């Protein structure tokens with residue numbers, strides 16, 4: 001056990017490290033500022049230092065090397081400045097709490113053990129030889145997360161190092177003062193973890209480096225698999241593990257991996273703000289963060305109005321179970337499936353033989369090139385050439401045709417009209433623009449020869465009047481060319497953007513009827529109500545709109561026809577809330593980022609979208625995406641977010657199907673309250689919120705099923721005088737502490753001190769398909785969970801054993 005002497009010894013060491021840090025920071029300070037001045041200075045005087053002389057070959061060579069040398073000096077200074085700056089910043093960040101852990105490790109064959117202190121960055125002794133603090137991401141530090149005292153080992157590039165861990169100690173240090181010390185045995189610091197988890201929710205997610213658990217460490221440091229799937233219970237630290245993993249990868253591959261080569265797909269923009277501080281807290285730059293919806297909209301551009309996933313969700317949650325509802329649901333399921341993906345691939349093959357649709361090119365109400373002409377040209381190419389390559393051939397042919405047509409067009413009447421309408425100033429402006437362009441970039445014009453002639457005439461005119469007539473003639477011809485060229489520019493631009501392909505028509509064509517669909521796609525098993533699905537899809541497309549479930553297939557088809565627009569820069573993709581993506585969307589991501597590794601984190605028990613993907617069962621399409629050998633699956637079953645009482649309650653909402661082990665932190669049982677009226681509920685909720693605030697909870701969410709219910713709840717609570725209440729909608733960009741009303745699907749991934757389920761009655765939650773949404777809402781609670789019902793309880797609550805909750 002720790003005694004006063006140990007404590008004193010540790011405080012002394014801490015003081016020593018703090019002193020060293022302070023002195024190194026002070027030492028670097030003038031250098032850091034001085035160096036940036038130097039770099040600025042060199043940049044400014046760059047050309048003063050090089051002698052530019054190109055008279056002879058030797059002079060030229062000398063100039064060349066002088067520039068090269070100056071460049072090298074500059075980049076060396078810049079690099080050294082960057083490095084020092086980073087060191088200086090990391091030491092400043094370490095100062096309040098230089099380390100959080102220590103292990104004493106004796107390597108096999110050595111006679112003594114080494115004390116290894118672990119912190120958010122490394123801190124090396126002045127002589128550069130010894131580590132005073134090891135970065136948590138170093139190989140040796142991994143033992144801190146993986147072992148209890150006893151036999152231990154770690155991997156290095158040179159092989160495995162074995163030995164014995166004699167001690168494992170944890171520290172809580174604040175502002176350079178030792179607050180607490182724990183020697184741990186079995187798991188790391190249940191005591192420290194208890195303290196960390198007992199705290200209140202924050203507006204921003206925190207890093208967990210001091211208390212990473214062994215199974216989380218396996219996720220963080222896994223760099224073998226192309227695909228890493230993490231199926232983890234609610235609150236098991238999936239998001240946390242993902243963020244520390246990004247930090248780990250940036251450290252391990254710091255020479256080759258930049259922050260913008262990692263992309264995180266998150267469930268919504270508010271979540272992005274919630275997690276955005278973790279990496280900077282760890283001294284790393286943020287990775288790229290986006291949502292799948294954002295990505296789709298970006299690629300779709302303005303061609304079609306895209307429904308957003310939350311509107312899709314709202315429809316599914318609020319629509320009555322009419323036939324239309326069932327058809328939409330069936331459509332979503334089919335369009336999300338691998339079967340549809342295969343159907344589209346077959347469709348693309350079929351298009352290689354027949355059925356391509358083009359859009360004719362028109363100009364001033366005349367068709368210049370018809371769709372039929374394009375089609376016959378397209379199918380005249382060798383059929384063994386890939387579809388997308390034939391599209392390129394057609395594009396080049398169209399550009400040539402347009403050049404010919406452009407030349408012909410110069411004689412058209414409308415050109416004469418435009419010429420007549422040019423006033424003198426416009427003439428002069430066009431002409432002087434012409435001159436400037438000519439001088440700058442002769443090659444811009446493909447009629448240089450004539451221009452030079454005209455230019456010559458112009459000079460002639462300046463010298464004498466004889467050549468005026470010639471010049472005017474030339475000038476008119478040039479102006480005609482310019483006028484037509486300007487008008488043809490958008491046509492050519494559209495051709496370059498492949499807008500002559502009727503992608504909407506191609507997608508539409510798929511949904512025309514039963515028999516053609518089978519023929520075009522080789523599909524044998526059509527979903528139920530296929531005709532109705534077709535009709536619904538066509539109606540939407542005719543309005544130039546796209547259902548959310550159609551967006552990925554539409555873009556996929558576009559890629560198949562036009563060729564893939566892949567991103568080869570991105571090396572790692574993280575997909576959080578991965579259960580909410582369809583197999584189709586995964587296949588699309590893989591195609592878009594062919595050089596990236598993928599980390600998918602999710603919980604099938606929280607699958608709230610109709611297109612959900614099971615992440616870990618044997619038949620999961622995710623396991624097939626990169627093949628078994630390239631795939632690792634890690635399961636997290638321990639839940640850290642909620643108290644044991646809340647976990648026990650929520651776990652049984654799922655019939656105990658998933659294995660979930662609560663972390664041993666106790667609190668009050670969930671409270672169930674039946675209310676007689678909406679007014680009574682509002683009054684009671686306000687009273688409960690006041691009480692919760694008085695107990696010190698400052699992040700409180702009233703969770704509803706839908707956005708519509710959120711509005712209703714917000715109005716009801718406001719009318720009754722609830723102060724400081726915020727309404728969270730899909731447009732909300734930042735996550736803040738306080739009291740809020742939020743629909744369950746937007747609360748995904750975030751957490752609150754207390755959660756109040758606005759209406760847990762069977763009037764609101766009755767469908768079996770909404771069980772997971774209800775579960776997701778309840779699992780957002782860290783310390784307190786309160787449920788209200790106007791009428792009978794939802795069936796999932798009625799099934800529960802009454803010992804799991806308090807009733808009022």
Ligand SMILES: Nc1ncnc2c1ncn2[C@@H]1O[C@H](COP(=O)(O)OP(=O)(O)OP(=O)(O)O)[C@@H](O)[C@H]1O
Nearest residue numbers: 208211212213234235236237238239240640641749
């Ligand atoms: N090793 C850990 N040390 C300290 N806190 C942890 C640890 N692991 C998880 N937590 C905390 O548990 C909470 C839940 O973590 P996180 O949000 O990462 O879980 P999740 O699995 O993504 O949850 P969900 O799927 O329910 O959204 C967070 O407050 C996080 O800080």
